[in-house]
Every structure is written in structure tokens, then in C-alpha cells.
Amino acid sequence: MQKVILKRLLQLIPTLLVVIAFTFAATRLIPGDPVAAMLGEQYDATKVDALREELGLNDPIPVQFGKYFMDILQGDFGESYYFNTSAINMIKARLPNTLVLSVSSLCIAIIVGVLFGVLSAKRQSSLLDYVLTVVSLFGVSAPVFWVAIMMVLVFSVNLGWLPSFGMATIAQDGLAAFLRHITLPCACLAVIPMGTFMRITRSSMIDSLGSDSVRALRARGVSERSIVWKHALKNALPPILTVVGMQFAGCFAGAVLTENIFSWPGMGTMISSAIDNRDYSLIQATVLVVALAFVIINLITDILYMVINPKVAIDAENGGM
Numbered sequence: 001m002q003k004v005i006l007k008r009l010l011q012l013i014p015t016l017l018v019v020i021a022f023t024f025a026a027t028r029l030i031p032g033d034p035v036a037a038m039l040g041e042q043y044d045a046t047k048v049d050a051l052r053e054e055l056g057l058n059d060p061i062p063v064q065f066g067k068y069f070m071d072i073l074q075g076d077f078g079e080s081y082y083f084n085t086s087a088i089n090m091i092k093a094r095l096p097n098t099l100v101l102s103v104s105s106l107c108i109a110i111i112v113g114v115l116f117g118v119l120s121a122k123r124q125s126s127l128l129d130y131v132l133t134v135v136s137l138f139g140v141s142a143p144v145f146w147v148a149i150m151m152v153l154v155f156s157v158n159l160g161w162l163p164s165f166g167m168a169t170i171a172q173d174g175l176a177a178f179l180r181h182i183t184l185p186c187a188c189l190a191v192i193p194m195g196t197f198m199r200i201t202r203s204s205m206i207d208s209l210g211s212d213s214v215r216a217l218r219a220r221g222v223s224e225r226s227i228v229w230k231h232a233l234k235n236a237l238p239p240i241l242t243v244v245g246m247q248f249a250g251c252f253a254g255a256v257l258t259e260n261i262f263s264w265p266g267m268g269t270m271i272s273s274a275i276d277n278r279d280y281s282l283i284q285a286t287v288l289v290v291a292l293a294f295v296i297i298n299l300i301t302d303i304l305y306m307v308i309n310p311k312v313a314i315d316a317e318n319g320g321m
Contacts (some may be wrong), residue, residue, distance in 0.1 A: 008302060012295050019291040020072065020284075024065050027280045033080050034278035056082065068284070077288070078281030082274070087285035090270065095289070097167060098259070098266035102251040104182065105189035109247065113194040114233075114240065117201025122228060124206060134196065139195020144254045148188045148261040155184060165263035185262040189254050193247040199244060204236035211235070245301035249294050 036049045042209060052058050056067060071078060077088040113136075120132040156164035162184050168177035208214065209232050217227050252267075259268030274282040 004276060005299075008299050012299070015295055016288070016291065020069065021065075023284050023287045024068060027283050028061065030275065030278055030283075032278045034280055038081055038277075072288070077285035080274075080279055080282040082277040082279045083282070087282045088289075089210075090282065091267070092290050094265065094267050094270045094288050096263065098252070098255050098268065101189065101259070101264060101266060102248065104186045104257055105251050106193060106244075106248055109190040109193035109197055110244070112190070113197025114201045115215060115296060116194075118205055118228065118233060120198065120202045121205030121209060127299040132200075134194040136198035136202075139191050139193075139198065141195075141275050142191060143194065144188060145211065145261065148185070148258055151188055152261070165314060167320050168266050185258050185264050188258050188262075189251050189300060192254065196247060197240065200240055201236065204239045205232060208232040208235040241301060243306055245294075245298040248297050252290060252293070292312055298306065 033048075035048050035057065038051065049058075055239070056064060059067075068078070077086075077091075079085065080087050080090060083090065116132050116135070120129045120136075123129050152164045163181055164184065166181060168174075168181040169177045186300045205228075209228070211232075213235075214227055214232055217231060218224075222231075255264075256265060256268035256271065258264065259266045260272055261271070267290065269282065271286045273279075274286065
């Protein structure tokens with residue numbers, strides 16, 4: 001397994017190099033001038049030229065990329081043009097808020113999705129199965145922004161139960177206020193991965209419950225509850241686990257829209273502000289950190305998959321993966 005993990009780590013290097021190059025190129029294609037966004041009403045041709053020279057924006061693109069790449073190798077992610085502060089410090093301040101929202105949403109999606117998927121598989125072709133199938137189809141089909149708007153309309157505007165914007169902290173506002181503020185954005189982000197987990201769990205559990213090993217357990221008189229939750233679910237876990245990393249990435253991507261709709265102070269609102277202000281350094285640093293988080297999550301998912309199914313690790317060491 002150590003060889004496989006080392007191989008995966010080495011594969012991360014070209015992935016991150018592509019992300020660095022692509023992000024650098026994409027930021028230069030954003031319409032507008034970062035210097036004009038920085039100066040605002042104080043726009044002056046003389047100031048523009050001086051500031052562009054100071055920021056190195058007058059250098060040829062290959063020179064700018066070379067400086068950017070060398071700075072990254074030294075751990076320097078640059079300074080935000082618009083906010084005039086270290087980009088990595090801004091990310092450190094916002095990343096925990098996005099992680100709280102994304103991880104909470106993913107945990108809810110896994111728990112609810114797996115539970116409903118197991119119930120749907122146990123009662124295949126029943127009314128409950130049909131209802132849960134419709135719910136899962138809604139989950140994977142509904143756009144995040146539409147779900148967010150509907151939740152705000154129902155629970156904030158019409159019922160007045162929950163706040164529609166902002167974030168509370170446990171230390172300053174208390175646990176109750178924190179839960180009230182996180183409920184809507186968290187539920188919104190959980191909808192799509194929940195539907196995905198329901199569908200995958202149902203399909204995997206149906207195969208597992210129809211296997212010869214489960215029939216043998218039933219013949220030995222093992223209780224149905226033990227068969228479902230202890231044996232069949234364990235055999236159904238690998239397909240579920242393979243999509244956890246992808247769904248976590250989906251939660252991160254969905255956070256860009258969700259955080260803006262609910263005014264949640266996380267990475268999503270920060271990168272939107274960076275794009276609006278043509279803040280090259282902040283955009284590049286944010287995308288790179290998010291990409292690094294994705295590849296690490298996928299690596300952890302691969303490791304867990306090999307722990308659950310050692311045969312995968314053996315095949316990978318023999319060149320099967």
C-alpha cells in the first residue's frame with residue numbers, strides 16, 4: 001500500500017502544475033484591468049502606469065508566470081491587489097468558514113442519503129421505494145441556486161423561522177444562533193450529494209442483499225437487521241466511498257453560489273469579490289488552495305478504499321490501477 005500511496009503523491013505534482021498554469025492564464029483572460037479596479041474614482045493615467053509597473057503587470061506574460069511560479073515554490077502566494085494584504089492570510093481567515101459549511105453538508109448528505117438508500121433497497125418496488133427514488137432524483141436534478149432561493153422564500157420570508165443571511169459564531173453568539181444561521185445554507189448544499197448517495201446506496205445494497213453470502217447468512221438464521229446493517233452495508237460501502245471525494249468537491253463548488261446567496265463569509269464570497277475586482281493574486285491563490293484540497297481529499301478516499309478492500313491495493317501494486 002505504501003508504494004501505491006507514494007505513486008499517488010507523485011501524480012499530484014503534474015496535476016498541480018496544470019492547475020497553476022491554467023489559473024494564471026485564465027485570470028489574464030478576465031475582462032477589465034486590476035489597476036483600474038484598485039484605483040476606482042482616483043483613476044489617473046500616471047498613477048495607472050506607476051502602479052502597473054510596481055505590480056509587475058507591464059512585464060511580458062512569460063516573465064510574470066516565472067515570477068509567480070518561483071514565489072509559489074518559496075511558499076509565497078502573493079499579495080491581494082485590491083485588499084492590500086497577504087492572499088494566504090485572507091484564505092486562512094475564510095477557509096474554516098467554508099470547511100464548516102461544506103463538511104457539515106457532506107456529513108448530513110452521507111447520513112441521510114445512506115439511510116434512505118438502505119431503506120429504499122430493503123423495500124424495493126414498494127411505495128416507500130418509489131417516494132425515496134423521486135426524492136433522490138429531485139436531489140441530483142435541482143439547481144443549487146434554485147434550492148437556495150426556495151428555502152429563503154419559505155423558511156425566511158414566509159415563515160420567518162430562520163435568518164436568510166450572515167454567519168454567527170458559537171463563541172460570540174452562542175450555539176443556538178450558530179445553528180440557526182447555518183441551517184439553510186447547509187441544507188441547500190446537502191441536497192445534491194444526498195440524492196447521489198441515496199441512488200448509489202440503493203443500487204449497491206440491492207446487489208449486496210442479493211449476494212450468495214447474504215443468502216447463506218439468512219439460511220443460518222442471522223437476524224435481518226444484522227444482515228442489513230452489519231454485513232450487506234459493509235459490502236456496499238466501496239462504491240459509496242468512491243464518490244465521497246467527488247461530492248466534497250461538489251460541495252466546495254456549490255459553496256460559491258450558496259455563500260453568495262446567504263452572505264456566508266467563506267471562500268465563495270471571497271473569490272467572487274476577487275473576480276469582480278480582477279484581483280489576480282487572490283484568485284490564483286484561492287484556486288490553487290482549493291485544487292490542493294481536492295487532490296488531498298481524493299488521495300484520502302483512495303487510501304480508505306484500499307483499507308476497506310485490500311484487493312484494490314494489491315491490484316494497484318501489480319499495475320492494475
